[in-house]
Amino acid sequence: MDTPTGGRTIGDVARELDISVHTLRLYERRDLLIAPVQRDAAGRRCYSADDVDWLQTCVYLRGVGMPLTGIARYAELVKAGAGNEHDRLELLRAYLARVEAQIVRLRGWADVVAQKMAYYQGVVDGADRKCQAPTKQAPSRALHPR
């Protein structure tokens, strides 16, 4: 409780965002931040609510796989202020496309695996109540379809 605006220490923020203090400092050095973090008299970081907000966004973006460089680029645009909405839009759209593609790939795989699991389940069940071909197919090929 140093700064009136409820400035939080790096440890607090780390706990709050569930990341390490190392990571926090790393993000700062990698220019993910949108504004320089305040320091108290002793040179300790003193995060504002806005800082934490933005960091939360960063953590979120990391969570969906955006690389630090990408976040930094985005941060730069936001930092630059109004007038570059089009660029931000483009950046988001580009990454969004990749994410959508990834979703499709994952979805597809998940479905395949569900099938595969059903097959294995059949094998296991079959082993239990002995002898029961699921749909008659060459097993060694079915073990790794795709």
Place this chain on the structure above:
Amino acid sequence: MDTPTGGRTIGDVARELDISVHTLRLYERRDLLIAPVQRDAAGRRCYSADDVDWLQTCVYLRGVGMPLTGIARYAELVKAGAGNEHDRLELLRAYLARVEAQIVRLRGWADVVAQKMAYYQGVVDGADRKCQAPTKQAPSRALHPR
């Protein structure tokens, strides 16, 4: 066309799977393979159709983010032959859960971004045909919601 069974050279396979020969050798050293690759008289790798098939699976698994160690573990189970279907099932189920979670996260983010993009689009449009508040809200906050 050395071996009768259409054994393919490493370069062929690399082209076919669209990965580098380095990567192919890496996968081999990391024990992703289900069976030792044959060698011709000169010691060159000679991939069978089955090898390529399995490698295709590996590439696919990488594509959905499974780490090499995970694939190696799975390969080990497959290699071990019948009787461990339950273990394979467990491995798949575990990874599937992670993938499903990731899908949800991505989906959620994609939706948020879609909104965000709609907002920016509004800003851009507004800038074009001058003056037109979309839904009246503090812009600097809306710039990085979440």
Place this chain on the structure above:
DNA sequence: CTAGGAGCTGCACCGCGGTCTAAGTCAAAT
């Protein structure tokens, strides 16, 4: 006054997934 705990910096280190290089072997084409 002193001991702890938390912060600071800078640098080394880690695992991961590849990629590249050097030095050598081999086979087919010139």
Place this chain on the structure above:
DNA sequence: ATTTGACTTAGACCGCGGTGCAGCTCCTAG
């Protein structure tokens, strides 16, 4: 015979995202 090009190995190197450590300052509690 020699060149060309695809292969072999071992090992170095890379970017990424994050951790760990050493050595320091500082604040606070006992």
